[in-house]
Amino acid sequence: MNEVVDQAASHHTPDTRTEPPSPIETDALIIGAGPVGLFQVFELGLLEIKAHVIDSLPVVGGQCVELYPDKPIYDIPAVPVCTGQQLADNLLRQIEPFGATFHLGQEVQIVERLPDRRFFVRTSKGTEFISKTIFIAAGVGSFQPRSLKVAGIDKYHGRQLFYRVRDPELFRDKDLVICGGGDSALDWALNLVDIAQSVTLLHRRDEFRAAPASVAKMRALCEELRMQCLVGQVSGFEDNHEAxxxxxxxxxxxxxxxxxxxxxxxxxxxxxxxxxxxQWGLEIERKQLVFRSADSRTKSL
Ligand SMILES: Cc1cc2nc3c(=O)[nH]c(=O)nc-3n(C[C@H](O)[C@H](O)[C@H](O)COP(=O)(O)OP(=O)(O)OC[C@H]3O[C@@H](n4cnc5c(N)ncnc54)[C@H](O)[C@@H]3O)c2cc1C
Known part of the structure; x- marks a missing residue:
């Protein structure tokens, strides 16, 4: 197993590895690094086929790691109890001998059939593959940030409206409003408080889903007047058509x-x-395109 996967699984670090030259030619491409995609690596490995695995998340484990890393799971055969993160970690250990290559933090956006019946695939990072087979283990889909439902505000996405922080330096000496009440909102509010000129946390109620320690720290910073927290929701905006x-x-x-x-x-x-x-499911014949889900024969959850 490569180093990127180990890091990603245990520390949630983004995939920063330089991709090899495109297109990457392979026998098997798995879309989705959830439990089903990971176990597909195992099944292919038994046939001595090495797989490439793509996931839009920066870590492997799918829903188990993204949505409930600490929740106990009781329905895995021969495992009385484990958490979502432990399930992903165990699957990674199980597939270690099979040398899969992971391409994380990138969404599959294009799949096309080539004249020689192989598949051409391109991701959001521009990584290209030519594969004899594709295994779709995409679960309920690719995880995307929930957007702010305010008419017209989308035009500022990427300029003044952000759903992800890629470079905190972008916010140096700026006046920021951070919306949300979960771990991401609180973590970024606490992180950016020393970088930005001002940080206002905006949440629809005065109760937070984030870790209690983060909430306590946020409240202490508000007491010290180093940031402020408001209860409310964004209902509109004013701009000058450019900003x-x-x-x-x-x-x-x-x-x-x-x-x-x-x-x-x-x-x-x-x-x-x-x-x-x-859409691909409808368009591409299923001879070489294999759908795997948690309910199929390869059920791993
Ligand atoms: C809160 C919660 C608790 C649960 N508890 C349990 C439990 O206790 N026991 C149990 O058996 N099940 C449980 N489940 C259900 C279980 O998590 C799912 O059945 C399981 O994760 C499905 O695995 P999967 O690999 O098919 O899909 P997923 O886990 O959804 O993984 C699919 C992966 O594909 C990626 N992907 C999708 N489209 C693309 C694309 N175009 N490009 C790149 N990547 C893509 C996604 O980012 C994702 O990481 C729970 C679910 C939730 C939400």
Missing amino acids: LRRIKVTGGDGVTRTLELDHLLVFFGLSPQLGPIA
Whole structure:
């Protein structure tokens, strides 16, 4: 198993490895590094086939790691109890001898049939593959950030509206509003408080899903006036057609106030989207394109 996978599984680090020259030619390409995709590596390995595995998440483990890493699971044969993260870690150990190559943090966006009946695949990072077979182990789909439902605000996505933080330096000396009440919102609020000019955390209620230690730290920072926390929801915005200037925030009291800002960071969690995979299922004959799901014969959960 390569180093990237070990790091990704245990420390949730993004895949920063330089991809080999494209297109990568392979016998087997697995879309999805959830439990089903990981066990598919095992099955192929028994046939002495080495697989390449793609996942849009920066870590392996699919829903188990993304949605419930610490929740106990009781229905794995011969494993009385394990957490979601432990299941992924155990699967990684189980497939270690089979030398799969992982391409994480990239979504499969194009699948085309070539004249020689192989498949051409391209990901959101531009990595290209030519594969004899494709195994779709995409579960409920590729996890995408839940967006802010405010008409017209999307045009600032990537400029002033962000659902992910790739480079914290972008926010240096800026006035930030961070929306959300989970771990991502709190973690980034606490991280950016020393970088940004101001940080306002905005959540629809005064209760948070984030780790209690993070919530306590956030409340202490508010007490010290180093950041502020508001209860309310974004209900609109004001711009000058080139830049987002203010957002409108409607509080629990029904009053709408305006808030000046440079950047709006939104962490409303992730939702799965099957996207183009559903379409390929209809378009491509299933002879060489194999769907695997948690309910199929290869059931691993
Ligand atoms: C809160 C919760 C608790 C659960 N508890 C249990 C339990 O106790 N016991 C149990 O048996 N089951 C449980 N489940 C269900 C279980 O997690 C799923 O059945 C299982 O994860 C399905 O595995 P999978 O590999 O098919 O799909 P997933 O785990 O969904 O993995 C699919 C992967 O494919 C990737 N992907 C999809 N499309 C693309 C694309 N186009 N490009 C790149 N990557 C893509 C996704 O990012 C994802 O990582 C639970 C589910 C939830 C949400």
